[in-house]
Amino acid sequence: MKKVLISPFAQLLRNGKENPKNFPYWEDLIGLMKQAGITVIQIGSTKDKQLPGVDVFKQNLRLSEIKDLVTECDTWISVDSFLQHLCAYHKLQRGIVIFSQSDPKIFGYTRNINMLKDKRYLRDKQFWLWEQCDYNKDAFVSAQEVMDTLSKLLSDK
Amino acid sequence: MITDKVTATVSTKGRYHNTFPLVLTSLANQTLRPSRLIIYDDNDTLEDIRENEIYRNVLFLLNRRGINWEVTVGERKGQIHNHQRALTDVKSEFIWRLDDDNIMEPDTLEKLYNYIITDPKIAAVGPLILDPKSEINNKLASNKIEDIFMGMNIQWCDPKVESFIEVDHLQGSTFLFRKEAGAHGYDLNLSKVGHREETIFTYEMRRAGWKLVVMTGVKTWHMRFGAGGIRSDQQVKMFERDESIFYDYLKKWGIKPSNVKIFPLNSGIGDHYAFRSILPAIKEKWKGCRIVIGACYPAVFEGEENIEIVSLSDATSFVNEEECNVYRWMDQRNWKKSLSEALKTMYTS
Numbered sequence: 001m002k003k004v005l006i007s008p009f010a011q012l013l014r015n016g017k018e019n020p021k022n023f024p025y026w027e028d029l030i031g032l033m034k035q036a037g038i039t040v041i042q043i044g045s046t047k048d049k050q051l052p053g054v055d056v057f058k059q060n061l062r063l064s065e066i067k068d069l070v071t072e073c074d075t076w077i078s079v080d081s082f083l084q085h086l087c088a089y090h091k092l093q094r095g096i097v098i099f100s101q102s103d104p105k106i107f108g109y110t111r112n113i114n115m116l117k118d119k120r121y122l123r124d125k126q127f128w129l130w131e132q133c134d135y136n137k138d139a140f141v142s143a144q145e146v147m148d149t150l151s152k153l154l155s156d157k
Numbered sequence: 158m159i160t161d162k163v164t165a166t167v168s169t170k171g172r173y174h175n176t177f178p179l180v181l182t183s184l185a186n187q188t189l190r191p192s193r194l195i196i197y198d199d200n201d202t203l204e205d206i207r208e209n210e211i212y213r214n215v216l217f218l219l220n221r222r223g224i225n226w227e228v229t230v231g232e233r234k235g236q237i238h239n240h241q242r243a244l245t246d247v248k249s250e251f252i253w254r255l256d257d258d259n260i261m262e263p264d265t266l267e268k269l270y271n272y273i274i275t276d277p278k279i280a281a282v283g284p285l286i287l288d289p290k291s292e293i294n295n296k297l298a299s300n301k302i303e304d305i306f307m308g309m310n311i312q313w314c315d316p317k318v319e320s321f322i323e324v325d326h327l328q329g330s331t332f333l334f335r336k337e338a339g340a341h342g343y344d345l346n347l348s349k350v351g352h353r354e355e356t357i358f359t360y361e362m363r364r365a366g367w368k369l370v371v372m373t374g375v376k377t378w379h380m381r382f383g384a385g386g387i388r389s390d391q392q393v394k395m396f397e398r399d400e401s402i403f404y405d406y407l408k409k410w411g412i413k414p415s416n417v418k419i420f421p422l423n424s425g426i427g428d429h430y431a432f433r434s435i436l437p438a439i440k441e442k443w444k445g446c447r448i449v450i451g452a453c454y455p456a457v458f459e460g461e462e463n464i465e466i467v468s469l470s471d472a473t474s475f476v477n478e479e480e481c482n483v484y485r486w487m488d489q490r491n492w493k494k495s496l497s498e499a500l501k502t503m504y505t506s
Contacts (some may be wrong), residue, residue: 011425063426063456085430106487107496127488 002154003039005070006030007078009048013131020123020135021079023098026051028143029077036151041073043083067092075153077146080107087112096149100139102126113149117141159223163191163270163333164247168231168239169257170199173206176258176380178215183260185218189267191253194224195246197239199231235349236330240358241342252339256330259286260378268375269333272321280338280367281359284375286312286329295474296467297449300324300371302360303415305407309474312371319374326360327369331377338362344402350392352399357406364410418443420504421451421472421481428483428496429457435501436461442505 010021023029030053033040042054043061050057061069066083067090070076076095078084084097088109096113097104101123104114116122121139125132165184169177184194206212206228219226229246232238243252251273253266261284269282287293294316298309302325310328332355341361347354363369407414420439422429429452440448440463449465451472452458458466469478479485486492487499 063454064459082426082430085427089430089434105493105495106499109495125488127484127492 001037001039003041003073004033004150004154005041005043005073005076006051006054007043007076007081007083008051009044010079010081010130012047015131017131018135019130020101020133020139021081021099021130022135023079023100023140023146024137025140025143025146027053029146030054032143032147033150036147038150038154041069043069070095074157075150077150080104084109084112094153096146096153098140098146101133101136113153115141115146115149158189158267159192160189160270161192162249163251163253163266164193164195164243164249165191165224165253165255165266166195166197166240166243166247167255167257168197168199168236170201170231170236172257172382173200173204173209176382178211179260179380180255180257181212181215181219183263184224184255185215185222186263187261187266188264189270190222190224191249191266192223192225193247193249194219194226195243196226196228197231197236197242198228199233199236199239201233203230234345235347235351237343237345237347237351237354240354241345244336244339244342247336250336251333252336253333254330256286256379258380258382259329259331260380261331262376262378265375265377266333268372272370272372273333273335276368278366278368279335279370280362280365281327281332281334282370282372283312283324283327283329283332284377285315285371285373286331286377286379287315288313288381289378290381293474295471297417297419297465297471297475300326300328301415302326302356302363302407302410302412304417305356306414307417307475311373315376316373319372322371322373324369324371325363326356327371328355329377329379330355332359334359334362335367338365338367341365346402347399348392348395350395350399352396353403353406354399357403360406360410416443416446417449417475418446419449419451419472419476421469421476421478422453423451423469423473423478423482424453424484426454426457429454431497432500433457433461434497435504436464438501438505440464 008026010019013019034053039055041056043058070092079098080102094112099116103122108114273279273282294314295309298311298314300310451469452466453469455466486503492499
């Protein structure tokens, strides 16, 4: 059985609003992953909620523990957040990063599969605070697209 | 208690009607008081402080508390000339130099004196000299002579624990010293502002084999005031000239000032990792420098060698955080390449 680690949430915003980097279709994606017989391991902070369908939920892990956990998994999926940087630094296995309004050419790594729905959703001010940006559900790829990409990635391994 | 082993001296200018009465009051309230006080009045226009009602009260108070005070007209060439005169005027074993804008906590002299007499090799003991408006405790603070240009010494920080730290030099004008250890005197070539005078004076003690100690459990309060003292001259050139003299001293002493490169990371974990990925290039670029990182997430740098990690706030005491903001840097350049490349270009080219 394949094991996939997910890091579903970007940092909480200071204005309390939803971070525009957060993927809106996690529940659908996890459902698809479960149908494919994948064990889903979620990591997060104390404030993060456990997503329905997740098999294992680990909160507040040390960075070294996250690194070890990623190594144990077949691959990983995250939004544009710290995990892609951690994996790139430690040269861990490639994963899937779901982008929306931030530019993967700037914030992503070519070693990963960076999923951007369309360039037209990229925000003009790439370097401004995320509090200055509105959430846009339309900017994300669908759960099925991520699942298809994941299936291909796992079958290539 | 009164001791005739200590004479307090203070050189004053431009502080008649602001901080100086506070200094005298805190002196009168010491648990251990010097039997003698010499005031070097360095004001250009002299006032007879006995004619002032507040001063009259304070001066009577000093007398009633057993402190025999005297006012002498200063050299008006800057405080170092008065400090130099004090070396002759004072007959006691110890001189307690006071700054004319420092308030000493009541047990200051008692603690300094009780410590200095424990070891005949101790030349001078200095207290903390704290700004009441800002609470500082910076891990990078240092009284090592190599770190002189860091601009942050341990006497300005309050670690909130009592400790006795041997140092290379004392900073701040208030300290207690053994007159014998100051026989080399002050450098009278320094300008009126006397920039670095206490560092030169006390480091020469150290070089002569004496010990210098900072007592972190002893506090004096620096009542910063925008006029008077060395600030009244408003002459940057004097500071520059004194600094040039100080460089000559460093050369003579064979001191190579430490070169510190500080990187404040006011960012998320991901940005910390991106920064870590370019550390080899940074180490190469700043070879021979102390590399200090002000980090919000120190764990990102676990196992990294030849760097120092401090808190972000410690780091930003030394550098302009905004100028080190990679997002601002990228925004200004309409950056299109990767974050790591931006960091590398920003810090190494």
